[in-house]
Amino acid sequence: MIFPFTAIVDQEEMKLAIILNVIDPSIGGVLIMGEKGTAKSTTVRALADLLPEIEVIKGCRFCCSPQGPFCSDCLDKIEKNQALENEKKKMRVVELPLGVTEDRVVGSLDIEHAIKRGEKRFEPGILADANRNFLYVDEVNLLEDHIVDLLLDSAAMGINTVEREGVSFVHPARFILVGTMNPEEGELRPQLLDRFGLCVQVNSIRDKALRVEILKRKAEFDDDPEGFHKKWQNAQEEIAEKIINAKERLKDIAITEESVSAVVDITAELNLDGHRADLVMLKTARAFAAFSGRAEITQEDIKKIAPLALRHRLKRLPFEDISQEAEKLHAILERI
Amino acid sequence: MQSLKEYKINFFNFVNQENAKLALLLNLIEPRCGGVLLAGKRGTGKSTLLRAFCDILKQLKIPSVQLPINATEEAVLGGIDIEETIKTGKRVFQRGLLSRANRGFLVIEDINLFPQDILSIVFEVQAREENIIEREGITLREPVQFQILATMNPEEADFSSHFLDRFGICVIMDEVRDKDKKVEILKLNALDECHFTEQYQLFKKILKYKDFIKKVKVSDEIKEFIADLILKEAVSGHRGDIYLYYASKAFAAYREEETVTEEHVQAVAPLVLNHRRRTIEPEPEEKKHEQEHETDSSNNSENRQEQKDREQKTPLSQSQESHDGKSQSIPSSEKEEVFPIGEKFKVKRFIFKKDRIVRQTTGRRTKTKTKGRGGRYVRSLMQKRPDIAIDATLRAAAPFQKLRAMKDNVVIFDDDLRYKEKERRMSHNVIFVVDGSGSMGVEQRMKATKGAVLSLLIDCYQKRDKVAMIVFRKDRAEIVLPPTSSVELAQRRLKEIPTGGKTPLGAGILEAYKLIKKIRLKELESRFIVIIITDGRGNVSISNNPPLKELESVCFLLRGFPHVDFIVIDTENKKGFLKMDMALKIAHLLEARYATLENIKAEDLTEIVREVHQTA
Numbered sequence: 001m002i003f004p005f006t007a008i009v010d011q012e013e014m015k016l017a018i019i020l021n022v023i024d025p026s027i028g029g030v031l032i033m034g035e036k037g038t039a040k041s042t043t044v045r046a047l048a049d050l051l052p053e054i055e056v057i058k059g060c061r062f063c064c065s066p067q068g069p070f071c072s073d074c075l076d077k078i079e080k081n082q083a084l085e086n087e088k089k090k091m092r093v094v095e096l097p098l099g100v101t102e103d104r105v106v107g108s109l110d111i112e113h114a115i116k117r118g119e120k121r122f123e124p125g126i127l128a129d130a131n132r133n134f135l136y137v138d139e140v141n142l143l144e145d146h147i148v149d150l151l152l153d154s155a156a157m158g159i160n161t162v163e164r165e166g167v168s169f170v171h172p173a174r175f176i177l178v179g180t181m182n183p184e185e186g187e188l189r190p191q192l193l194d195r196f197g198l199c200v201q202v203n204s205i206r207d208k209a210l211r212v213e214i215l216k217r218k219a220e221f222d223d224d225p226e227g228f229h230k231k232w233q234n235a236q237e238e239i240a241e242k243i244i245n246a247k248e249r250l251k252d253i254a255i256t257e258e259s260v261s262a263v264v265d266i267t268a269e270l271n272l273d274g275h276r277a278d279l280v281m282l283k284t285a286r287a288f289a290a291f292s293g294r295a296e297i298t299q300e301d302i303k304k305i306a307p308l309a310l311r312h313r314l315k316r317l318p319f320e321d322i323s324q325e326a327e328k329l330h331a332i333l334e335r336i
Numbered sequence: 337m338q339s340l341k342e343y344k345i346n347f348f349n350f351v352n353q354e355n356a357k358l359a360l361l362l363n364l365i366e367p368r369c370g371g372v373l374l375a376g377k378r379g380t381g382k383s384t385l386l387r388a389f390c391d392i393l394k395q396l397k398i399p400s401v402q403l404p405i406n407a408t409e410e411a412v413l414g415g416i417d418i419e420e421t422i423k424t425g426k427r428v429f430q431r432g433l434l435s436r437a438n439r440g441f442l443v444i445e446d447i448n449l450f451p452q453d454i455l456s457i458v459f460e461v462q463a464r465e466e467n468i469i470e471r472e473g474i475t476l477r478e479p480v481q482f483q484i485l486a487t488m489n490p491e492e493a494d495f496s497s498h499f500l501d502r503f504g505i506c507v508i509m510d511e512v513r514d515k516d517k518k519v520e521i522l523k524l525n526a527l528d529e530c531h532f533t534e535q536y537q538l539f540k541k542i543l544k545y546k547d548f549i550k551k552v553k554v555s556d557e558i559k560e561f562i563a564d565l566i567l568k569e570a571v572s573g574h575r576g577d578i579y580l581y582y583a584s585k586a587f588a589a590y591r592e593e594e595t596v597t598e599e600h601v602q603a604v605a606p607l608v609l610n611h612r613r614r615t616i617e618p619e620p621e622e623k624k625h626e627q628e629h630e631t632d633s634s635n636n637s638e639n640r641q642e643q644k645d646r647e648q649k650t651p652l653s654q655s656q657e658s659h660d661g662k663s664q665s666i667p668s669s670e671k672e673e674v675f676p677i678g679e680k681f682k683v684k685r686f687i688f689k690k691d692r693i694v695r696q697t698t699g700r701r702t703k704t705k706t707k708g709r710g711g712r713y714v715r716s717l718m719q720k721r722p723d724i725a726i727d728a729t730l731r732a733a734a735p736f737q738k739l740r741a742m743k744d745n746v747v748i749f750d751d752d753l754r755y756k757e758k759e760r761r762m763s764h765n766v767i768f769v770v771d772g773s774g775s776m777g778v779e780q781r782m783k784a785t786k787g788a789v790l791s792l793l794i795d796c797y798q799k800r801d802k803v804a805m806i807v808f809r810k811d812r813a814e815i816v817l818p819p820t821s822s823v824e825l826a827q828r829r830l831k832e833i834p835t836g837g838k839t840p841l842g843a844g845i846l847e848a849y850k851l852i853k854k855i856r857l858k859e860l861e862s863r864f865i866v867i868i869i870t871d872g873r874g875n876v877s878i879s880n881n882p883p884l885k886e887l888e889s890v891c892f893l894l895r896g897f898p899h900v901d902f903i904v905i906d907t908e909n910k911k912g913f914l915k916m917d918m919a920l921k922i923a924h925l926l927e928a929r930y931a932t933l934e935n936i937k938a939e940d941l942t943e944i945v946r947e948v949h950q951t952a
Contacts, residue, residue, distance in 0.1 A: 036501040037573025041463065097468045099409045099457045102718045103732075104470035111473070111735040112426055126470055138464075142456045146719060185498050186821045204573050211563040212556070215577050219554065222368065 001225035005046035006235040008039055009214045010205055016288075017198045017308050018047055019239075021176050022091070023246045024287040025132070027280060028197025029177035031140070031188070031312060038202045040180040044093065044136050047178075050240045051091035052247060054132060058085040061124050062171045063132050069159070071171035072122075093134040094175070096126055096151075098142060105150050107162050107169070122169040127160045130175035140179030141188045148192055151177070155195050197280045199312035246290040253286045259297040266306060266332055272313055281309040303333050350385055352512050358590075359505045359607055360389050363441075363483055364398075365545045366586035370504020370579045371484040373447070373611070380509040382487040383445055389485070390443065395539060399440030400485075401433050403458070405450060409471075409715045412457060416472050416731040422746070425738030427473050434461050437482040447486040448495040449858050458484070459502050472731050491854075501572075504579035505604075506611035549589035554581065554596045561598055565605060571612045580608045721755035728754035764801035765819060765855055765862050768792070769848050771870035771907065772809035773839035781907050782835045784933055785869055788905060792867060793826055804851060805829060808844030810837035811876060815847065819855060841874030841922075842886040849894045856897075864900040868928070871908040872918025891925035902928030910934065 008015065017030045032040045056063045062071040066086050070078065077084060096105070107125030114120055126135070127150075137143060143151075154160045160173040177195060181188060205211055221228045263281045282297075284305040289297045310329060350357065356374055363369045374382040390400045403412070414432030421428045434442065442458070444450065461467050461480055469476040484503065488495055500506070512518055559581070566576050583604040588596045716728030733752040740747040768789055776782045789805075796803050803826050805817035817829045848866050855862055877886040894900070906919035910932055923930035 035572050036498055037575035039574065045464075095468055097457075097470055098453075098460050099413050099715075100470045101472055101716070103473060104475065108473050109736075111739065114736075114739050123473065138460055139456060142453070144453075144715075146717060182498055184820075184822055184825060185496070187823060206567065208560070208563050208567055211566065211574070211577060212559050214574060215559045215562060215581055216556070218578055219559075219581060 001221075001229065002045050002048065003042050003218075003221055004229060004232040004236055005043065005050055006239055007217050007221070007228070007232050008043055008046065009210050009217065010207075011039060011043065011202055013308070014040070014043055014200045014202050017200045018043065018178070019050075019243060019291065020284055020287040020305070020308075021134075021178075021197070022047075022051060022243050023291055024250055024283050025174075025176050027176075027283050027287065028195065028276075029175075029179070031193070031196035031199045032178070032180045032202060033183055033199065034180075034202030035184070035204060036182055038204050040202060041138050044134075044138075044178050044180065047134065048093045049236060050243060051093070051134075052240065052244045053088040053090050055086055056089045056132070058087040062128050063089060064172060065132065069172045072169050073171075091133050092129070093136050093178075094126060094130040096130075096135060096137045096143075096147075098139060098144075100126065100147060102146065102150065105147060106160055109167055120167045122162060122167050124171070125160075127154050127173040127175070128171055131171065131173050133175060135175035135177050137177070137179045139181060139185070140192070141181040141183075141186050145189075148189060152191055152195065193312055194276065196312065198284065198308040200308060201311065242291065245293075246287065250287065250290045252295070253289050254296040255282065255286065256296055259285065259299075259302060262299060262302050266302075266310075266329075269332055270310065270314065270329060272310070277310060277313050281306060284309050306333055350381070350388055352514075352517050353381060353385060353507075353509055355607060356382075356385055356507045356509055358587075358604075359507050360385075360485070361542070361545075361590060362505070362583055362586040362604070363485075364392075364396075364542055365549055365589050366582050367481070367483060368504075368578075368582040369483075369586055370502070370575070370582070371441075371486070373500070373503040373506040374485075374487045374509055375490055375506060376487075376509030377491060377511065378489055380511055382489075382509055386443060386445070386485055386487060390441070392539070392542075393441060396542070399437055400443055401437040401440070401482075402443045402445070403433060403450075403454075405446070407433065407454060409454070409457065410727070410731075412454060413461075413467060413471065414469055414476075416474060416734060418727075418730050418734050421731070421734035422737045425735060427735050429469070429474055429476060432467070432469075434458065434467055434480050434482065435478055438478075438480045440482055442482045442484050444484060444486040446488060447499075448488040448490070451858075452496070455499055459499060462502070472728075473735065500611050501575055503611065504575075505583065505607045507607060508610070545586075545589045545592075548592055549586060551594050552585050552588045552596060553594060554585060558584070558596050558598065558601060561601055565601065566609075569609050569613060571609055573612075576609055576612045580605060583608050715757050716754040717757050718754065721757060723756040725754045725756040764796070764865065765852075766792075766796050766801045766803045766865045766867065767848050767851060768803065768805045769813075769844045769866060769868045769870075770805060770807050770833060771839060771841070771844070772807040772833055772835045772837075773873075774809075774836050775839060775871055775873055776835045776907060781871075781909070781933070782833075785905075785907050786830055786833070788933060789830055789869060790827065793823065793830070806844055806847045806851065807833050808840050808847070809835065811840060811843075812878070813840060813843040813847035815851060819851075838876040839870075839874050840876045840878060841870060841872070842883060842890050843878045844868075844870075845887070845890045845894060846878070849890065849897075852894075852897055852900060862899065864897070865903065866894070866900060866926075867903045867905065868919075868922065868926075869905045869907060870919055870922075872904075872906065872920070872922050873908075873916060874918070887922065888925060891922065895926060902926040904928045904930050906930065906932045908932070 005015070014030075014032055017032075021027050021030055032044070034040055054063070055066055057066055057070075057074055060071065060074055062073075064070050064074045066084065074084065103125070105126050107128055108123050110121040110123035113123075154173040155175075155177065158172060158174045160171055162169045179188075179196065205214070217228075260282065263278055263285070267277050267281070281302065285297045285301045288305050289295075289301045292301070294301070307329065311326075314326060314329065356372075359372045363372055374386065376382055393400045410432070412433050414430055414435060417428040417430035420430075442462075444458075447455070462482060462484065465479060465481050467476075467478050467480040469478075486503070512521065562577055562580050562584070566580070569576075580601065584596050584601045587600045587604045588594070591600070593600075716725040729748060729752050730746065732754055733746060733748045736749075736752070737746060740749075770785070770789065772782075776785060793803060802819045802821050803817065804815065804819040805826065806813055807816050808814070816833065817826055820826065845868070848868075852864055852866075855864075874883040874887055877883045879886050881889070894902075902923075904919050904923040904926065906917075906923075908915065908917070908919060920930060922928070
């Protein structure tokens with residue numbers, strides 16, 4: 001039994017960042033930074049219950065989207081002019097455990113199939129499972145370097161290519177990367193840091209009433225997980241529906257000239273490298289507007305999500321004091 | 337009878353250490369108490385007590401599994417069963433240590449000597465209560481619930497606070513000093529007494545408590561009391577609340593009382609909270625000074641006159657004039673100041689380049705990993721390395737044997753080859769030994785020094801070195817930053833270093849010696865770079881010898897280590913009147929590379945590096 005998402009006390013920013021990624025997966029994931037024991041992992045695991053369904057090609061092991069890109073299997077079918085049917089599948093949270101081996105990340109040869117049928121077939125790995133789903137890495141900063149290399153590789157291309165035992169296979173690997181880390185345990189590789197669309201900082205709650213509430217809910221959950229789930233079911237369904245609605249309305253949200261220029265103004269003033277920050281901010285603001293039930297992006301939306309999108313991009317060099325930059329951001333946002 | 341002899345000392349008659357015993361019992365009564373860490377010096381009975389406890393577990397049919405220090409990832413998590421897999425041509429899973437500890441206890445002796453990566457995996461699985469296996473073509477999820485019982489001797493190595501937080505309870509085991517009790521212990525060890533009936537009673541009791549806890553109620557007032565207590569103790573995170581809650585509940589059951597009272601909470605609070613307290617850093621005594629200094633540097637032109645008066649002299653630019661005796665009187669004063677970090681500059685790959693020479697290999701982190709054949713085999717890789725991992729290669733090839741029509745020999749293809757990754761990655765440990773004495777406070781030397789340290793830290797960061805920092809001042813040396821790879825932490829600590837007081841240089845170097853010794857226990861292959869930043873004017877000793885004599889012997893001690901290199905950075909004002917060049921002398925004693933604060937800037941550094949090149 002997993003602790004329900006809605007029953008997690010406070011930590012609103014973390015919850016929002018995750019929800020916005022469900023609404024628009026192209027935002028690019030969330031990095032959750034925080035000290036020990038602040039419900040980082042609990043929140044991400046709880047997400048699974050809220051995930052909506054997505055349209056996939058029927059029978060495809062890689063959850064290919066009907067709009068493409070396609071895996072080798074689906075491409076074969078298209079070439080042979082076979083009709084592709086669609087079906088709905090619930091999005092998932094796929095975990096990448098710390099002790100993972102490389103062949104399980106990229107996939108390998110399906111032996112049983114090979115022995116029984118005498119034909120070589122690709123056995124999907126974690127990257128395949130993660131396609132169009134959430135890929136969750138707990139303690140992402142402790143992940144082995146050679147595994148991070150594999151992640152970066154497919155994150156950049158959106159494709160996983162496998163050549164092994166005479167099997168060659170290509171399949172899309174577009175995942176929403178969610179990582180948690182405790183910065184005290186070590187740094188994250190800058191390349192990987194940049195891959196995360198949003199970044200949230202969680203702290204322990206200092207408010208006594210909230211702390212008592214956490215303890216109460218935790219004890220209640222431990223004593224009777226099923227009863228607890230029932231109690232929170234309404235809240236869970238409500239938010240799941242809100243997410244689905246927002247997802248549907250996402251494309252209708254108007255991106256106004258004003259909102260684009262507001263985003264660019266902020267990033268220009270902060271002197272950020274690259275265009276990823278601009279894009280992520282706009283997408284996140286749009287998702288937030290959809291989630292809040294608005295028809296267009298307002299200045300308030302941008303103001304609200306700017307820290308999420310920019311927090312981890314402010315720091316360009318190690319040791320550079322980011323508090324100064326953070327203040328600058330704060331000042332800019334105040335003006336809006 | 338055999339087993340009885342072996343366990344002459346059982347849990348029941350174990351003398352003293354009541355807290356430790358209580359902690360273990362609480363965990364037995366309520367598995368959500370979060371495990372126990374027993375910390376204490378050697379010979380305090382940590383392991384003996386754990387073994388006695390495991391004996392009870394055995395009789396209660398609760399599994400307990402020991403994690404050996406050389407365990408590989410495969411052994412811990414599970415992997416392919418080679419024999420079965422070859423036979424059947426299907427991947428057959430072999431359970432790992434963790435799954436054997438399911439619903440029981442995992443015992444980790446000397447947990448602080450274990451490599452971080454294995455511990456990360458263990459704690460990750462424990463927190464998730466599920467073992468997700470994604471290895472060698474096997475995907476499997478099995479529920480695994482276990483508690484960790486661990487021992488550590490803090491003298492031997494440090495333990496990450498992150499892991500510490502995962503333990504529900506931590507007990508510090510002190511030596512038994514009471515004479516009567518000592519006699520009792522001795523008797524126990526010498527005699528062949530056994531307490532059959534008592535032990536049997538204990539089992540019966542435990543089973544009773546386990547049943548009783550279901551009846552125990554916790555009121556909202558008690559929950560609030562717990563929250564209050566936690567907030568007061570400034571504990572980080574939320575695990576403390578939860579573990580305290582369950583420990584109190586278990587304690588109430590132990591007392592056979594149906595409602596948890598404040599007294600119960602208070603009784604177990606030290607066990608749960610002791611190791612969780614944030615190290616509250618003392619407010620710098622003269623915070624005002626710090627602020628003044630900051631304004632000084634920002635409004636330099638305006639304040640220069642005042643600053644001149646107070647500081648006797650202005651910084652580097654005007655330091656050509658000779659000193660009068662007055663400025664020299666400041667060093668020994670007890671005045672304490674915290675200086676901001678001075679300007680940083682490029683020290684491009686100073687450490688790195690130097691390192692390359694010392695090792696006669698390319699010093700890149702990954703290459704260091706592969707160098708040599710020694711070291712511990714942590715995991716197998718598909719990427720090429722010098723050593724083939726036979727076990728992993730066999731495991732990779734095993735499923736294919738039927739397909740490849742194996743007869744008498746195992747057929748291995750190139751694709752199956754797996755290589756060993758050795759644990760010698762943590763190759764660099766950089767230890768900064770910083771002089772925080774009063775003499776460093778003059779002319780804002782400390783500010784420039786901090787700038788230099790920061791510049792060197794950046795270099796360490798880029799090379800993913802671990803850094804530690806020792807500051808010596810007044811009458812002692814102190815590790816202000818235990819070895820860490822977190823740069824932010826290092827920078828924060830650097831900022832906070834105060835100056836003032838005498839110069840116990842010998843103590844500082846001795847502390848570096850102790851630290852190296854400690855780290856080497858865990859990471860035998862580690863390389864060290866000790867960077868000593870001082871003006872060399874040691875004026876107080878910690879032994880009976882005069883400062884200089886003491887310095888010589890400590891330096892001699894330190895030089896005895898293999899794989900340690902030294903850099904001495906002299907902060908003395910070379911244009912000053914009372915130039916003593918003491919730091920240069922230390923550099924000679926340690927056979928260290930030597931640089932002054934003035935010539936450590938980028939261009940000069942390349943010179944040093946080149947010079948080192950030639951001499952090495």
